[in-house]
Amino acid sequence: MAKEYPGTPLKSKDFKKALKTKYTPSAEYAWSAGQAINSFLNGLKEGRILGIKCRGCKRILVPPRAFCEECFISVEDWVELKDTGRVNTFAISYLDTMANRIKKPIIPAVIEIDGAGGNGFLHILGEVDPKKVKFGMKVKAVWKPAKERKGDITDIKYFKPLKGGD
């Protein structure tokens, strides 16, 4: 249990005095992925991680984008990358999306995809003891079975430590 700190708590009769109007917004969206992310998601469906190389700064962008934000030019040179990489940074979350406490923590991590020159994306680590996650740890994608993949970032279930990596 969390420690109790002294203060002036609100009593239930305080709430009864205040009128509130409840409303749930009807806000619903269906975002177009766009040309670059569309190809990336189709790649995931096939079990491939696609990046794109900028002819200006030579960086490999993954997930790919239609333009380079550094050079401000269109980017078109597709490259297929490995499904392995290294942990750049990570956090161990004991609370879920809505901040409810969870028993087994989730470990979001930024993965530098091998061959992308330090670039990569945020995903989740799995099959690992939270205490044993390290900076620069080698990891590999764990994919959903091919027929369950639907062109979504969750087609990769998580990244797990790569045996023999350091």
Added chain:
Amino acid sequence: MENVAIIGLGFTGARPDSPELSYKELMYEAAVKAYEDAGVDPRKDVGSFIGASEDFWDGTSIFDEYLPDQIGGALRPVCSICNDGLHAIATGVMHIRSGIADIVAVEAHSKVSDVVNPDGIMHFALDPVIDRTLGYNAHVIAGLEMYRYLHEACVTKDECAEVVVKNRRNALLNPYAAYGAKVNIEDVLCSPPAYEPMSEMDVSNFVDGACVIVLASERIARNANDTVWINGIGWCNDSPNMGLRDWSYPRYVKLAAERAYADAGINNPYDEIDFAEVDDTYSFKELQHLEALRLLETGDAARLLCDGAFDLEGEFPVNVSGGSLGMGNLLDANGLVKTFEAVEQLRGIAGQRQVKNAETALVQSWRGVPTTSGAVMILGSEPKGGA
């Protein structure tokens, strides 16, 4: 105070849907066109990037987080304005006049096709405690305004339908517009009733599109080609309170115009301005706005409209672009798209829809229901105080 000019324009054109592009790719297209037109490198030359956006239309809270990359603003000074694009231009003018930037990029977009239920987002804009729980569509606010305007200005639904006929006809000459059509008054009046007195065709349709405008200080603009000058700008909000606002007369548009006219040194707007791009989100709004802009007396706009004065070949062309009724409604990009049209006209490159001898233009925006928020800008082919 330093004069400010428009030196570059980029617009994707308006489309009811753009499923193959993300909003970022749409914005990138407009930005590339604008920087090419202005002859500037956004990564070196632009000192301030300003985006006009609304989180709930974009579907992302704190949307300005997602603004920089596709307009060339990464690791550069960027801010967003939660209002129409014309307010963002006003902010850009202030950045230049105050000396903190010489070149400013202003962006606005609509990716309304990503919004599954636009009516839900509009409803969310109503006052949560007093107005929202009554259970009416937000467009009703425009119906309330229209009835009171028709009543006080002695204007008819037929006359409002003429606005639709004119603007959709104008849009046929505009390759950027999505809703060009040859329609007649009966088509409008016989379209299904929507928010009486408005019929379905009195309401503009939402479209996708992005627009970027590049502003520059006089020091920079003196050496640029096809420069158009921002000679006056003003903006204003009325009380949003349903019981206190004026339902027939948008006082905030009048006050915004007074500031812009004072800024530009304009005393007789109808005589000194050659054409106007004004808000026509709903048909009656064009007439109501022309009057609030002090271009005409209350009730006179409808008569002049029916005499053809606002036609492309008329004495005071209004919404030659097709307006929102002919172009489509681009949410917070409406003000920039109207600016785009006015600048093309003043540059003399508007093709088939070119207004003859156009030297001074008025652009006006309104942020749509339920707002009482408007802005007015005066553009000239020469800077105020002479070339």
